[in-house]
Amino acid sequence: MTSETSAMKMPLHQRVVLITGCSSGGIGHYLALEFAMRGFKVYATARNPSKIDPILESHGVINVQIDVMSDDSVNNAVNQVLREAGCIDILVNNAGQICVGPVVEVPMDRAREVFEVNVLGVARVCHAVVPHMMDRRSGIVINIGSVSGYMSTPWVGYYAASKAAVHTLSDALRMEVEPFGVKVVVVAPGSVRSHLVDAHMQRESLLEDGSRYKMAKDAVRARAELSQKEESMDTELFARRVVDLVFKKDGPGRYATFGGNALAAWIAYFLPPRLRDFYLARMFGTSKLKEDLLAESKATAAGVCPVSHRAGSRCPMGHQSRGDRSGSSSSSSSNGSFMARCPVTNPTAWTAAAASATAFAVFYVYRNPDIVDRTLRLLGIK
Numbered sequence: 001m002t003s004e005t006s007a008m009k010m011p012l013h014q015r016v017v018l019i020t021g022c023s024s025g026g027i028g029h030y031l032a033l034e035f036a037m038r039g040f041k042v043y044a045t046a047r048n049p050s051k052i053d054p055i056l057e058s059h060g061v062i063n064v065q066i067d068v069m070s071d072d073s074v075n076n077a078v079n080q081v082l083r084e085a086g087c088i089d090i091l092v093n094n095a096g097q098i099c100v101g102p103v104v105e106v107p108m109d110r111a112r113e114v115f116e117v118n119v120l121g122v123a124r125v126c127h128a129v130v131p132h133m134m135d136r137r138s139g140i141v142i143n144i145g146s147v148s149g150y151m152s153t154p155w156v157g158y159y160a161a162s163k164a165a166v167h168t169l170s171d172a173l174r175m176e177v178e179p180f181g182v183k184v185v186v187v188a189p190g191s192v193r194s195h196l197v198d199a200h201m202q203r204e205s206l207l208e209d210g211s212r213y214k215m216a217k218d219a220v221r222a223r224a225e226l227s228q229k230e231e232s233m234d235t236e237l238f239a240r241r242v243v244d245l246v247f248k249k250d251g252p253g254r255y256a257t258f259g260g261n262a263l264a265a266w267i268a269y270f271l272p273p274r275l276r277d278f279y280l281a282r283m284f285g286t287s288k289l290k291e292d293l294l295a296e297s298k299a300t301a302a303g304v305c306p307v308s309h310r311a312g313s314r315c316p317m318g319h320q321s322r323g324d325r326s327g328s329s330s331s332s333s334s335n336g337s338f339m340a341r342c343p344v345t346n347p348t349a350w351t352a353a354a355a356s357a358t359a360f361a362v363f364y365v366y367r368n369p370d371i372v373d374r375t376l377r378l379l380g381i382k
């Protein structure tokens with residue numbers, strides 16, 4: 001009992017957790033399971049409750065419908081929980097959608113929907129739940145952000161922007177509700193196994209028809225699939241680490257990041273922007289795209305057809321066939337070894353970025369020995 005947190009000591013009743021986005025197999029599902037196994041009364045919500053795994057019910061979890069895009073849906077669900085359980089001790093804003101595509105090509109309706117779910121969805125649930133926590137002078141809000149929220153990359157601009165908004169909204173909320181005894185923590189997952197990407201792939205194509213980025217299609221796909229790789233964190237383990245925050249001696253803290261590539265992303269965040277862009281352009285295929293576009297312009301100027309035609313067929317414009325070219329660079333879309341060379345799929349590139357960031361940090365501290373003291377003083381630790 002001595003290691004219990006203020007959060008743990010808080011209520012005498014069974015603590016109540018409300019979690020959004022608990023469809024089977026995702027982070028919300030495993031968070032619901034983990035909280036239930038640690039003795040919490042869990043309300044697991046989904047916009048489509050039939051997607052909630054029945055196994056949760058066998059652990060005493062109660063299912064409720066919440067579509068975070070709808071005021072009515074959120075208010076009805078929160079009122080139901082408050083009526084039944086009397087309070088909400090912990091709120092986990094987990095529901096979210098990824099959005100893949102170049103910034104100037106993602107349809108505005110889709111961009112709006114991503115912000116509606118990822119940012120205003122969090123705000124909407126906070127509006128319904130946090131005032132009750134403030135009145136009770138206790139509660140914890142866990143907002144699930146993303147490493148993309150502080151390290152944006154090509155092809156996920158709207159997702160990254162929405163998660164950055166979750167982080168900054170949470171920072172403001174944390175300071176505003178702290179006087180009322182309510183704590184707010186951002187958890188920024190790196191890559192964690194879930195259905196985030198499958199759901200996106202089922203919903204829409206990666207690039208619009210006629211996209212100016214068609215040569216980079218493999219790089220866009222690689223970025224979309226980045227969170228679902230060998231090195232992605234097991235979802236059960238991720239959920240355990242998140243629930244552990246609630247049990248921490250000094251409270252949940254302000255910010256936590258776990259998952260595959262989380263450390264590399266965190267270190268890369270501190271790189272000078274020019275160096276960071278340099279690495280990210282190589283990792284996510286925009287420097288390759290630049291080379292391909294240059295080769296295409298040269299080929300067009302030389303009368304070589306920039307378009308791949310079926311083998312044996314003639315270019316209707318009378319250009320020389322691509323296959324006839326010698327020594328010219330081929331496009332990523334026609335190059336089968338692209339995936340092998342793409343740094344997104346190559347952890348060495350991440351390691352190189354991390355090593356450079358570390359070297360830069362060591363060099364910086366060496367040149368500015370008082371920086372540690374100054375930082376500690378700024379943080380009020382010294």
Ligand SMILES: NC(=O)c1ccc[n+]([C@@H]2O[C@H](COP(=O)([O-])OP(=O)(O)OC[C@H]3O[C@@H](n4cnc5c(N)ncnc54)[C@H](OP(=O)(O)O)[C@@H]3O)[C@@H](O)[C@H]2O)c1
Binds near residue numbers: 096145193195227
């Ligand atoms: N997995 C990762 O690597 C990773 C990395 C960084 C951040 N995250 C964040 O982690 C959170 C959980 O994602 P996940 O990886 O577990 O993916 P997931 O399995 O797709 O879970 C996302 C959940 O959000 C729900 N959702 C989507 N739109 C909603 C809406 N309008 N109202 C209510 N619920 C809605 C989904 O419901 P449906 O099943 O009906 O679509 C699903 O239950 C998200 O915020 C995501 O951005 C994940």
